[in-house]
Amino acid sequence: MNAPTLTRRGFNKGAGGIVLAFSLLPAEVLAQAAAARLPGSLNNNRLLDAWIRINADGTATVHTGKVELGQGILTALWQIAAEELDLPLSRVTITQVDTSRSPNEGFTFGSQSIENSGVALRLAGAEARAILIELAAKKLGADAAALKVADGVISAPDGKRVTYGELAAEANLKREASAKVRPKPASEHKIVGKSIPRLDIPAKVMGGAAYVQDLRLPGMLHGRVVRPPRYGAKLESVDEAAARRVPGVVAVVRDGSFLGVIAEREENAVKARAALIAGAKWSGGDTLPDPAKLYEHLRSRPAQTTVSSEKKATVLASAKVIEATYNKPYMSHASIGPSCAVAQFADGRYTVWSHGQGMFPLRVDLAKALKVPPPQIRCIHFEGSGCYGHNGADDAALDAALLARAAPGRPVRVQWMRDDEFAWSPYGCAMSMKVKGALDGGKIVHWDYELWSNTHSMRPANPAGNNLLASWHVADAQKHGSVTNVPIQFGGGSDRNAVPLYDFPSQRVVNHLVGEMPLRASALRTLGAYSNVWASECFMDELALAAGADPVAFRLAHMTDPRAKAVIEKVAAMANWKPGEKGSLSRGRGIAFSKYKNLACYVAVIADVEIDRASGKVRVREAWAATDAGLVINPDGLKNQIEGGIVQTASWTLLEEVRFDRNGIRTRDWSGYPILAMPDVPKVSVELINRPNERPLGSGEGSQGPAGAAIGNAVAHATGKRLRDLPLDAARVKAALG
């Protein structure tokens, strides 16, 4: 009998493969399968006019669900829309997110804005233009294919013309996008690909109103909040009278252990807050782990363990095995401006102005905390101080709403004080990474990687709870949401970049997601990627050293992705890398690479460091980065992001660690959390490999993993000592040098 053998290939090709593929899809994807899947954020916001409106004066108004965080995203999206619409930038306005009118695009995070919002605007813009051309063809009695468009004017070969403004009333954009109209090819781009000056900069250098902090509404009051002295402490009593004696105090608000005050004048709100702090009695509270044993503690806690990647091949017993453990402490967003929000409660409805990363998700948790249906809350985005993930912005929004409830009709502006920000904004997670590598014939034959971390995703709108701080403190307290991890196929969370891009014949990557969260943590720029690239790329150098190979050549020898190779080779050329060059006792140089999330931009970084052997202080003298982000929308904006990421990472890597003891957080001001200052900032050169025919890749966070590991490798190169615990501060380096 000739029975077919079921090979893997055969199985995937057969009908069984198709059934299998569908049954693995989550329910909501299946539900949407009825309507065709549309690219980017068009899929969830399918009407063209959710994105683009053509106005009677010939201008266009463009909506996006993504928010400006100082990364220049609104400018890039504005360029994309104007390009496809064939309108000059001056006739296109892009709006800030407002839940009463914007498309719901969730959060602005993970360097995904260009890939989601940008794709939607590109296709919606092209389709809107096609609709206008079709209308014009009828009006002008000409063939649509013969019409030309420039600056919002459509002209026929016989010279007759009609403007977008004249067609606006008839152009029906209240229809579902088809995503069938092909956007312009890169060769026809006139606006995309140009370094257009950012929209938001002039106001920021002139003292214009640029931030939610600058919002000044009629009758506005000033609020301040008082937080518990430690996690979990309960407010037993408070001397409200002392606070009320401060002039202009309108209300002291106490709800369980949530405590705040509103006053006519800001300085009086600050004084009243001090009076409340002095007169408050708290009890209980959590005991934190011993900071000296943080990583052992983390690795010993119960965890959900999953395998992020596994590839098996025989490893000979003769292979040389080395292993190491790397650690990263809690880090703070350390935004220069503390979190701030304005809220107004009138006629049972709330209006909230916030610098959070997602107005729609914020509204979900505000509604749960305030116990009103979401449509009774309107959230409007205004920029805040630089935001590197999930900081206290959303929490301040609930604080403002809770205080505003005590002064109906009047807007209340809440600004956190510096200690609120350092002690209560969620941190970037502490992480521990164990890595083992086997070498045979100078090549890596097996890679074994395990990591331990809390979740990096405790943002609002988790269905299992409420992730806004004050919701845990009010009398009718809510619980925080469940522990989730971004799935690896969407870039991963704690295991982001834990799976190396190198071609190892055998590998195993294991993620231990620890549920117990002693310090409040959530998303900080790159989630787990900074830490995982730190461990993996430092360990690549350890293996290269063991194999007697040059770090650049060793990486290239294990890589097949041509775009990855190209950035490594490019940065080596930029920095004039000399294979086999020895570090001196006080100078060293290191390289590292990653493809962010294994899905986004490719970045390779070389760093040169200088070490003061007496003090142990490390200074990054210079850094080079080569980046491939596919089609580049705004080269200067992209360079600014890559460069800023490297400087911020130098600070993380050399200096940063949230200090705490068993009783609580010790980092309360800048003296407890030094960051890199102007004289220590490295010179940075960035080069882009533009690939106009590749899709644009997210890049806002791409340089941070490789920058950190490049610095670590440079320190090892100089000193001959491998430091595996972050940060590489003077005390640690000095101790290692002996």
Place this chain on the structure above:
Amino acid sequence: MAINLKVNGSSRSVPAEPDTPLLYVLRNDLQLNGAKFGCGLAQCGACTVMVDGKPVRSCVTQIGTLGGAEITTIEGLGTAQKPHPLQKAFIDEQAVQCGYCINGMIMSAKELLDRKARVSEADVRDALAGNLCRCGTHNRIVAAILRAAKEMGRT
């Protein structure tokens, strides 16, 4: 009580106590957005303004100590139509990410350019050592200040 202040060349009366930090008065009473609250502890420089030509941290400067001193804020440097060379250079160099630190950077740089006839890159970095930036915009900030210095004949 009311206190008189001289801000950007005009005399203003504000209904605040003498121990009120200048920052709150500038922002809330005089509606000047430039100076920012960053720490309230004289640690970050976001609130920098000039008092009689010297940079001060307005978050810890009590208005009662100012007497008739001349206070200059970033709004007093230039306007969108007539920007100060520093403001123009920050736009030309796109030397901003979130921009929250930029007020302090420009005001500290202004004092440096007023004080020194010739400035080097090292001078700029030293003068700004006490101004924190979290976005990593430092190198562009230095480039912008050097561009303005050149424009003003100070390099």
